[in-house]
Amino acid sequence: MAETTKVVARKRDRAGKGGARSSRREGLIPAVIYGDKQAPVMIAVEPKSIERDIHKEGFFNHRMQIDVDGTNYDVLPRDVQVDPVTDRPLHLDFLRIGPDSIITVQVPVHFKNEVLAPGIKRGGVLNVVLHEITVRTKPASIPEYFEVDLTGLEIGHSVHLSSLAIPEDVRVVTRDHNATVASIAAPTVVREAAQTDAGAPAAEGAAAAPAAGAAAPAAGAAAPAKK
Missing domain, CATH: 2.40.240.10 (Ribosomal Protein L25; Chain P)
Incomplete structure (x- = not known):
């Protein structure tokens, strides 16, 4: 606190x-x-x-x-x-607020040890689903933040709400107590962007070929006209 x-x-x-x-x-x-x-x-x-x-x-x-x-x-x-x-x-x-007030607040989520997550080292991306977690508690028990340790997480692994250290006098306001807080996602966006860039020259070449082919008959048709 x-x-x-x-x-x-x-x-x-x-x-x-x-x-x-x-x-x-x-x-x-x-x-x-x-x-x-x-x-x-x-x-x-x-x-x-x-x-x-x-x-x-x-x-x-x-x-x-x-x-x-x-x-x-x-x-x-x-x-x-x-x-x-x-x-x-x-x-x-x-x-x-009084000492016995029960209040609802949003507590931020902090992440640590990203450098110790093998999935991130291999290019994975930390995908944060819950930046804050809503809780009900007394004023003296409000957590300053919730901490998530990313040590050992591989690509495809997730951290769920149920795995967080929630104090006994703090109640999480949620319908899904196993909701995903964050995951290590594969860098699909990067790969898709690279594939799009690699395919661009081929597409331009394919478009240019018919244009060249169309020009040849036009030149051939012009020759008999000179005779």
Whole structure:
């Protein structure tokens, strides 16, 4: 589990678009904290305390503690609206969580030891089917990531969901507990591309031959006309 990020914010006096615009003019990011059967809290976040984390992997399953005028809220990020031109955050949604909350998050999958996979050494390609795995668990039990060891995998071998080390207090949300996470695929795309390139000259030659043959009779037909 990753460390909890500390975020600094203050309460917003006004809700709605007017209050959001006012916060942005002050250099802050308008946001809201909701959930856990409590009333929403309208806040404005200090950009420096969160901007570096927004584009990191696993941002939406990363626990945060927001200090709002001296009151701390344990939260998970749930939505980020960004400016389409500057890519700067325009609004943030946070889900309030308690120690007994059960939440659904997407946990990224990491792969290691590709150099120790014989199939990859022979030109095979790592085909990732599941980049993230959806789980339900308590906030304190959210895995930072799931790790897949590729050591010894040959071309045609697969890694299945059932082979991952899932903590006891974490439940995978899936209908297929033996779903494929990744496989070592043969480089068929490369071979097909090479075959296409090799066949191109032959096709051009075949097309050129009839054209040459057609030109000969035309020349022969022109000779009697001169007589």
